[in-house]
Amino acid sequence: MALAVKPASALFxxxxxxxxxxxxxxxxxxxxxxxxISVVLFSVAGETLQPEITIGMLWIVMFFSAMSGxxxxxxxxxxxxxxxxxxxxxxxxxxYAGKLLxxxxxxxxxxxxxxxxxxxxxxxxxxxxxxxxxxxxxxxxFGIASxxxxxxxxxxxxxxxxxxxxxxxxxxLLPLIMAGISATKTAVMGTTWExxxxxxxxxxxxxxxxxxxxxxxxxxxxxx
Amino acid sequence: MTGITVKDIxxxxxxxxxxxxxxxxxxxxxVFGITGKNGSxxxxxxxxxxxxxxxxxxxxAFTRNGEDIPSxxxxxxxxxxxxxxxxYEEFSALENLRFFHSIRGLKYDEQQSNELLAxxxxxTDRSDPIAAYSSGMMQRMRFAFALLHDPAFLFLDEPTSxxxxxxxxxxxxxxxxxxxxxxxxxxxxxxxxxxLCDDYYSVDGSVPALLEQPAN
Numbered sequence: 055m056a057l058a059v060k061p062a063s064a065l066f067x068x069x070x071x072x073x074x075x076x077x078x079x080x081x082x083x084x085x086x087x088x089x090x091i092s093v094v095l096f097s098v099a100g101e102t103l104q105p106e107i108t109i110g111m112l113w114i115v116m117f118f119s120a121m122s123g124x125x126x127x128x129x130x131x132x133x134x135x136x137x138x139x140x141x142x143x144x145x146x147x148x149x150y151a152g153k154l155l156x157x158x159x160x161x162x163x164x165x166x167x168x169x170x171x172x173x174x175x176x177x178x179x180x181x182x183x184x185x186x187x188x189x190x191x192x193x194x195x196f197g198i199a200s201x202x203x204x205x206x207x208x209x210x211x212x213x214x215x216x217x218x219x220x221x222x223x224x225x226x227l228l229p230l231i232m233a234g235i236s237a238t239k240t241a242v243m244g245t246t247w248e249x250x251x252x253x254x255x256x257x258x259x260x261x262x263x264x265x266x267x268x269x270x271x272x273x274x275x276x277x278x
Numbered sequence: 279m280t281g282i283t284v285k286d287i288x289x290x291x292x293x294x295x296x297x298x299x300x301x302x303x304x305x306x307x308x309v310f311g312i313t314g315k316n317g318s319x320x321x322x323x324x325x326x327x328x329x330x331x332x333x334x335x336x337x338x339a340f341t342r343n344g345e346d347i348p349s350x351x352x353x354x355x356x357x358x359x360x361x362x363x364x365x366y367e368e369f370s371a372l373e374n375l376r377f378f379h380s381i382r383g384l385k386y387d388e389q390q391s392n393e394l395l396a397x398x399x400x401x402t403d404r405s406d407p408i409a410a411y412s413s414g415m416m417q418r419m420r421f422a423f424a425l426l427h428d429p430a431f432l433f434l435d436e437p438t439s440x441x442x443x444x445x446x447x448x449x450x451x452x453x454x455x456x457x458x459x460x461x462x463x464x465x466x467x468x469x470x471x472x473x474l475c476d477d478y479y480s481v482d483g484s485v486p487a488l489l490e491q492p493a494n
Contacts, residue, residue, distance in 0.1 A: 064380035068366070075368050135364035139423070141330050142353050142363075143381045277332050 061144035065152025069127065070159070078130070083123040083164050090115045091171050102177050109238045112172050113231055116165055116194065121220040124161065124202040127153045128210035137210075141276065150203070150272040154265070157199040157206075165195045180242075186250055187241035193257040194234040200261055201226050204268035207275045230260050280342050280430055281305035281461050282327065287336035289322055296322050300336070302479045306430075309457050311475030312465040318482040320465040321360065324435045327463065328358045342430050354382070357424030360435035365419055367409035371395055374408060374419070375426060382427050394422050399448060413440040421449065432456060435465045450474060 073079055094111055103111075131137045140149055169191055173179060181187045202223055209218045237253035244250065287300040296319040304310035314320050325331045327338055329352050340347040340355065347355055365374050372391055379386040392402040398418040408419060417440045424432060434453070438446045453462060453474050464471055472478070 058383060060383040061381045064377060068377045068381070071373075072366065072368055134367070135362070136366060138325075138330050138360075139363055139365060142328065142356060142358055143378065144353065145350055148381075277330070 058145065058148050059151075061148035062151035062155065065140075065144065065149060066155040066159075069152070069156040073156075073160075079123045079126040079160065082126075083119055083160070084167070086119050086122040087115065087164065087168055087171065090118065091168070091175060095175055098176075100177075103179075105179070105242050106239065108172070108176050108179050109235060109242060112168065112238070113194075113235050115168055115172075116198070117227065117231060118220075119164055119168060120161060120198045120202055121223060123164075124157055124199070125206040125209060125215060125219045127157055127203065128206040129215055132210040146273045146276040147269055149276065150207070150269060153207070154200065154203045154268075157203045158196060161195040161199040161202075162192065165191050183241040183244060183247065183250075186244075186247050187238065189254070190234060190237040190241055190250070190257070193254065193261065194230065194238075197230040197234070197257060197261050197264070198227060200264040200268065201230070204264070204271065204275070207272065226264075230257065233257050233260070279305065279344055282341070282431065282463075283339045284327065285337050285339070287323070287326060287333045287338070289319065289326060289331070290334045297326075297333075297481065300479070300481070304461050304463050304477075306461045307458055308462075308476040309453060309474050310461075310463045311472055311478035312463060312481060313467060313472065313478055314481030315484070316467070320467075320481050321362065321435050323481060324358070324360060324433050324463070324465045325362075328356055328433055329353060340431065354427070355430045357427070357429035357432045358435070359417075359420045359424045359433070359437050361439055362435075363420050363423070365408060365416070365423060368407050370405050371400060371408055371411075371419060371422070372402075372405075375422060378423060378426050384427060391426075394425065398422055399444070414442060414445055417441055418445065418448075421452070425452075430460055432460050432462045433465075434462065434471075436468075437464060437466065438468055438471055446470060 094115070131140060144152075173181075202219075205219065205222050205226065209215050209222060212218050233253045233256040237250045237257065240247075240250040240253070281304055283303045284300055287297055288295065289297040300323060302310070312320050312323055322331065326333045329349065340352055342355060366377065369377065372388065372395075375391040375394070376386050379391075395402050398421050400415060400418050400422065408416065411419065421437075424434075437449050437453075441449060450470065453464070456462065457474075464475060466472055
């Protein structure tokens with residue numbers, strides 16, 4: 055498991071440049087975010103929601119937005135036929151690291167857009183602990199990116215990629231989503247950080263465990 | 279010694295055995311040919327040697343100047359040309375080469391990249407994506423990809439497919455030029471490629487018809 059920083063960074067930069075040029079994933083994700091928030095707004099129809107319901111909707115939109123585009127990182131390589139080319143260029147762990155970095159960037163930007171749109175459009179969605187709130191969103195994004203990167207690598211070779219991705223992702227992401235929702239409630243309605251510490255510990259542990267396991271498993275996933 | 283030793287390679291896909299107990303040695307200074315009928319497993323064998331596919335059974339040892347190369351380091355020493363290799367079509371030729379340099383941890387030198395493109399008769403002044411290239415130009419780009427890092431092991435699967443006569447001559451010239459200091463393996467059914475080989479292995483066990491010179 056030889057991780058080289060340069061190859062990972064080169065792959066990350068290539069993916070960013072490729073995405074800025076084709077805008078395939080960005081457009082798909084942004085469209086999903088706009089449509090899903092619009093549907094939420096139409097269904098609410100001007101009523102003021104309880105914060106618990108708004109938080110639940112926020113995480114639903116974050117989860118399904120990730121499902122609509124996060125698999126592209128590996129699926130695109132498979133569809134373009136460049137997987138073999140990558141296999142000849144760098145070690146598996148460097149490939150995983152590069153793809154993980156790209157997904158991290160994507161999910162952090164995506165979640166920031168979702169949260170800002172929620173804050174702008176949801177009436178009376180006030181946050182009592184903004185620092186904690188953004189930390190939870192950041193950790194939630196890191197958790198989603200770390201899990202979806204390895205799942206994307208697994209499903210990239212399958213025939214039913216679109217269906218398989220959310221089906222496999224949901225049980226793996228469930229502990230993260232539960233801890234994330236609980237910590238977000240504390241950030242929105244709570245008065246101190248202390249109540250969120252167990253959830254934050256769970257979020258950090260989840261990220262560490264998933265990334266470590268992914269690095270160990272990726273060699274086997276990457277080769278036919 | 280620089281070379282590879284293929285030992286008892288067997289490859290099964292589900293219940294179908296594609297390769298069975300393949301054994302051979304290829305060394306620096308000689309061009310080694312892999313031949314066999316269509317669908318006999320030539321490309322599968324090249325992919326196994328290149329490390330793209332893990333074999334069901336058997337092992338491959340890479341040696342460079344007498345030292346074994348561990349499997350996780352082999353990609354640094356291998357150059358592969360094959361019809362199944364796709365480059366990044368949304369990027370220009372130079373952008374592709376810049377990416378290949380940086381992901382291999384090499385310093386990018388535009389002049390050197392332009393020289394490589396010129397050596398393969400590829401345009402050096404085009405900034406449009408390589409998606410617009412013809413199939414022959416794409417094959418030359420695959421050679422640029424394979425030769426960029428000056429590999430000790432060069433594996434060429436159907437190297438002259440899609441190339442015109444000039445392109446074929448160019449590739450044959452490169453193989454002759456590089457063979458003295460590299461271990462080159464060519465998988466082919468083309469007579470003109472096959473005559474470059476000093477030794478060969480027939481995947482399906484048959485004596486290749488390629489040994490008989492075409493009538494014209």
